[in-house]
Amino acid sequence: MDGDVVIEFESVTKRYRDGTTAVQDLSLTIPSDKITVIVGPSGCGKTTTLRMINRMLEPTSGSISWDGAPLKSKRKTQLRRQMGYVIQSGGLFPHRTVIENIQTVPTLIGWDKTKNRNRAYELLEMVGLERKLAQRYPSQLSGGQQQRVGVARALAADPIVMLMDEPFSAVDPVVRADLHEQFLQLQKKIGKTIVMITHDIDEAIKLGDQIAIMRKGGVLAQVGSPQQLLEEPVDDFVAGFVGKDRGYRGLSFVAASGLPLENVQLTRDPAAAHGDQPVLVVDEDATPLGWADLTRPGQTQMLGSTFLPETDTMRVALDSALNSPVGLAVAVAANGRFAGVVTASQILDQVRYLKASVADAISARAEADAARREAEAARQEAEGVRNEASRIAAEADAEADEAARVEEAVRAADEADAKAAAAEQAAAQKEAVADQVEQQQAEQEHAEQQQAEQQPEPERPEQEQEQQEQAEQEQPTEIRPRRDVAGDDQGDATQIRQP
Ligand SMILES: Nc1ncnc2c1ncn2[C@@H]1O[C@H](COP(=O)(O)OP(=O)(O)OP(=O)(O)O)[C@@H](O)[C@H]1O
DSSP states (O other): OOSOEEEEEEEEEEEOTTSOEEEEEEEEEEETTSEEEEEOSTTSSHHHHHHHHTTSSOOSEEEEEETTEEGGGSOHHHHHHTEEEEOGGGGOOTTSOHHHHHTHHHHHTTOOHHHHHHHHHHHHHHTTOOGGGGGOOGGGSOHHHHHHHHHHHHHTTOOSEEEEESTTTTSOHHHHHHHHHHHHHHHHHHOOEEEEEESOHHHHHHHOSEEEEEETTTEEEEEEOHHHHHHOOSSHHHHHHHOTTHHHHHGGGSBGGGOOOBOOEEESOGGGOOSSSOEEEEOTTOOEEEEEOTTSTTOEEOOOOEEOTTTOBHHHHHHHHHHOTTSEEEEEOTTSOEEEEEEHHHHHHHHHHHHHHHHHHHHHHHHHHHHHHHHHHHHHHHHHHHHHHHHHHHHHHHHHHHHHHHHHHHHHHHHHHHHHHHHHHHHHHHHHHHHHHHHHHHHHHHHHHHHHHHSOOOOOOHHHHHHHHHHHHHSOOEEOOOOOGGGOTTOOSOOEEOO
């Protein structure tokens, strides 16, 4: 489907308190700006699914997101203002006039009166209602009119999403067909994201860009475009649901533009027509009027319907052939001029050919999809290998860094060792020098001592001698003879002993 993903159901299950499973493991993508129709038999969980979108109901398990954000993260009131809700018969407030009904949500959210009023009248016109109906009450409207007011009310605050629960079911088939046309016209203008419920497969096929078929037990049976469902139903349930005449319905999705058109004899005067081949009566602009009745000269048979190859479908072309008294579908140009004829069997041949092409295209698409998936898997594998390689490279880089760091540390340690050895050597040298100096000093001292011992005692100055003598007289001194130096620890040559 085109369009961005707007609402995404992921494995959603809804179980009511009494144990009824209304929706089971539903995964569904609802694209923006398109009409998604949920269709299925009564009780298959359609309404439950719809109500989970605006959080009137919460899933029991699984999750629903809107533009990537979980619905749960949004406030309910905020959410509901962004989602219009239409129910059967419009669900109008009976005691409020049409205009008051339409103004309900804008009034709630505080729009100013003029803006609100203008918007309400604009919407009345948009849904095809006359202004004079504005002051009526719902009971004074037809079912179709009520339904339109319901749609106008849901659109009033310009919601992003429209939720519609069987909006057209309460009106008769003729009004419904009319409402469908107007609804599609309206959607062309407003381009909303619409989720609609119906149990009518015809309505679904007519309105839906995407159809989700549900079966009993709240299980999604198939989702796809109307054409996909008609041409490739996944099982008997879907095939039965889309109808036995689905082949004929399917023609509604095949353009008539490729039909091989042939010429036919034209005349403006039916009386001049003769022979056994069909003759088409046209006016002066070559607009077809009818078929010349070859059995009653001058008479014209009805034309039946015509078709425009550029815009109509095979179904319209086939209708034209089947309605024609001569079995020929008449193609016209946009200006109404005759363009050619084609038989019903040529149309069916073309359909068969197209179906075969479609089947080819489908299998080609399947093959292309498979190839794409393989390519993607290969790309992911390559990506994985690349990631692994860069992880290994990063590890190797880290190891290399570590090795360089260790090498640097070893070099620094070697340098430190060398410095320490040099310092030690220098210290040893200094120590040796110091020993040497010490030894020299000791030797010198020893030499000086010896020298001193060998030298006579120096003469004392006169005054000092006198003082000495006087002291010796005042204080008798015992002068003991000098002992042998070798036997005396004190090593003095003389000892003066005090009394
Ligand atoms: N509040 C509820 N409590 C218990 N069961 C419920 C409740 N509402 C709905 N159901 C059940 O859940 C199932 C799904 O109901 P739901 O209304 O979603 O179906 P539906 O497809 O919209 O039906 P219909 O087409 O008839 O409106 C039904 O079996 C119904 O009986």
